[in-house]
Amino acid sequence: MSDRSRPSSRAPRKNGEKSGRNTPPAPKDPARRAAYDVLRAVQDRDAYANLLLPSLLRERSVHGRDAALATELTYGALRRQGTYDAILDACIDRSLESVDSEVLPVLRLGAHQLLATAIPPHAAVSATVDLARRVVGHHRGRFANAVLRKVGRRSLDEWTAVVAPDRAADPAGHLSVVHSHPRWIVDAFAAALGEAPAHGGAPEPEAAAGAAGADPGAPLAETERLLAADNERPRVTLVAKPGRAAVDDLLAGGATAARFSPYAAYLPEGDPALLREVRQRRAAVQDEASQLVALALTRVGVDGPDARWLDACAGPGGKAALLAGLAGARDARLLAAEAQPARAGLVAGAVERSPRDAARTVVADATRPPWGAGVFDRVVVDAPCTGLGALRRRPEARWRRTPETAEALAPLQRDLLRSALDSTRAGGVAAYVTCSPHPDETRGVVEAVLAERGDAEVLRAADYLDGVPDVAAGPSGEYVQFWPHRHGTDAMFLALVRKR
Ligand SMILES: C[S@@+](CC[C@H](N)C(=O)[O-])C[C@H]1O[C@@H](n2cnc3c(N)ncnc32)[C@H](O)[C@@H]1O
Numbered sequence: 001m002s003d004r005s006r007p008s009s010r011a012p013r014k015n016g017e018k019s020g021r022n023t024p025p026a027p028k029d030p031a032r033r034a035a036y037d038v039l040r041a042v043q044d045r046d047a048y049a050n051l052l053l054p055s056l057l058r059e060r061s062v063h064g065r066d067a068a069l070a071t072e073l074t075y076g077a078l079r080r081q082g083t084y085d086a087i088l089d090a091c092i093d094r095s096l097e098s099v100d101s102e103v104l105p106v107l108r109l110g111a112h113q114l115l116a117t118a119i120p121p122h123a124a125v126s127a128t129v130d131l132a133r134r135v136v137g138h139h140r141g142r143f144a145n146a147v148l149r150k151v152g153r154r155s156l157d158e159w160t161a162v163v164a165p166d167r168a169a170d171p172a173g174h175l176s177v178v179h180s181h182p183r184w185i186v187d188a189f190a191a192a193l194g195e196a197p198a199h200g201g202a203p204e205p206e207a208a209a210g211a212a213g214a215d216p217g218a219p220l221a222e223t224e225r226l227l228a229a230d231n232e233r234p235r236v237t238l239v240a241k242p243g244r245a246a247v248d249d250l251l252a253g254g255a256t257a258a259r260f261s262p263y264a265a266y267l268p269e270g271d272p273a274l275l276r277e278v279r280q281r282r283a284a285v286q287d288e289a290s291q292l293v294a295l296a297l298t299r300v301g302v303d304g305p306d307a308r309w310l311d312a313c314a315g316p317g318g319k320a321a322l323l324a325g326l327a328g329a330r331d332a333r334l335l336a337a338e339a340q341p342a343r344a345g346l347v348a349g350a351v352e353r354s355p356r357d358a359a360r361t362v363v364a365d366a367t368r369p370p371w372g373a374g375v376f377d378r379v380v381v382d383a384p385c386t387g388l389g390a391l392r393r394r395p396e397a398r399w400r401r402t403p404e405t406a407e408a409l410a411p412l413q414r415d416l417l418r419s420a421l422d423s424t425r426a427g428g429v430a431a432y433v434t435c436s437p438h439p440d441e442t443r444g445v446v447e448a449v450l451a452e453r454g455d456a457e458v459l460r461a462a463d464y465l466d467g468v469p470d471v472a473a474g475p476s477g478e479y480v481q482f483w484p485h486r487h488g489t490d491a492m493f494l495a496l497v498r499k500r
Pocket residue numbers: 001290312313314315316317318319320337338339340343364365366367382383384385
């Protein structure tokens with residue numbers, strides 16, 4: 001992870017620690033001030049809101065309703081930024097680009113309160129204008145007041161009817177504004193769902209299955225459901241690490257049974273760290289699809305030995321921890337490889353005390369592996385990707401990625417899959433996984449690599465996920481694609497490849 005991930009240059013105080021003598025007094029309206037500071041940090045120094053906000057709230061001792069409001073405002077303004085910017089643009093005489101970068105986050109926060117919360121409009125405007133006066137001065141506070149009063153004259157639906165392109169004439173452009181996703185992401189999602197061509201030409205036949213339940217009359221109907229799901233807060237899913245904790249322990253702690261993974265439970269509310277199993281690292285937060293793609297790999301039959309497993313891109317160790325538990329139960333061994341030393345440290349922590357001490361962590365570049373060819377019975381490569389499948393969790397990510405991000409990652413993704421297949425023995429199996437449904441980094445990678453070699457064949461991955469509906473994807477349903485709107489999970493992709 002790069003420098004950007006550092007939430008703050010100041011170390012947060014430990015829970016319950018009192019402010020030092022030099023700590024500035026708590027700001028007035030701490031919720032809006034915290035939201036503003038996070039939006040500025042995201043905009044100015046590429047901070048990650050999901051890391052910065054919790055540490056900032058802790059540092060400033062913002063709790064309870066203020067913390068909940070700060071979270072709602074920060075995440076809402078970031079997720080809905082595309083929609084709000086189109087509306088703000090219509091409320092300002094000059095172009096939105098010419099608005100000072102210090103003022104823009106104030107306007108987005110105000111728009112979110114006015115258009116998507118129950119805060120009474122006069123309170124939303126006056127509290128936001130107060131904030132503007134404090135952070136950008138009286139003159140620009142007056143500007144914010146004028147703009148927000150215009151925003152408040154219409155509801156969200158009334159505004160989008162005015163500012164979004166017509167749906168029939170430009171479906172992707174319409175959905176891009178209404179559901180606040182960059183247009184290239186709308187196009188990529190539509191292609192992955194089979195509702196639009198991936199690279200020109202006609203949509204894939206899988207569109208019919210993919211769009212099950214959608215209104216056939218509305219263009220890009222299923223894509224719209226996906227975009228809407230991306231704007232919802234994801235539920236917290238836990239994993240009970242096999243051999244170290246049981247799902248029943250999590251249920252006893254207030255979690256509820258999960259739909260698909262035998263190791264998962266959902267936490268309806270509260271801080272996961274309050275669960276003893278999580279504190280003791282016997283359980284962890286892990287999306288259900290992440291668990292299921294790892295499980296699918298372990299369910300494929302292999303003839304001969306089943307003793308050596310490899311996780312070629314293991315950091316921070318979510319899948320490695322699950323695989324280590326399952327390997328231990330079968331008396332197999334997992335090698336967890338990670339290129340970045342700091343992330344390898346996280347992997348080592350995640351797999352610590354696995355049953356039979358089944359996992360070993362190494363810092364290694366999996367494209368130039370220090371291990372020999374054909375030595376592993378099972379290999380997973382969970383490749384670095386755009387993360388477009390996890391937009392629910394990373395509210396600013398959609399504005400940071402570009403079409404070039406996916407293009408730039410493809411050579412590394414192909415190299416990692418080639419190397420994973422080279423590392424797999426004949427008769428063994430490799431899993432190629434991404435947390436993105438973008439065709440260029442999912443099937444595009446698999447198809448390019450398999451076209452080069454005659455020693456590998458794609459298996460029907462959905463056959464190893466019995467009981468999970470509507471996951472088969474690809475021209476013949478050979479891949480697995482999870483979706484937030486269908487499964488309530490991240491949009492994880494899985495291809496299972498048998499080495500011949
Ligand atoms: C998507 S993440 C893996 C997530 C992980 N499997 C989990 O479930 O927690 C991809 C990881 O691959 C690592 N990586 C990138 N290039 C690599 C390479 N050439 N060799 C090994 N690891 C690499 C990245 O540092 C990152 O930690």
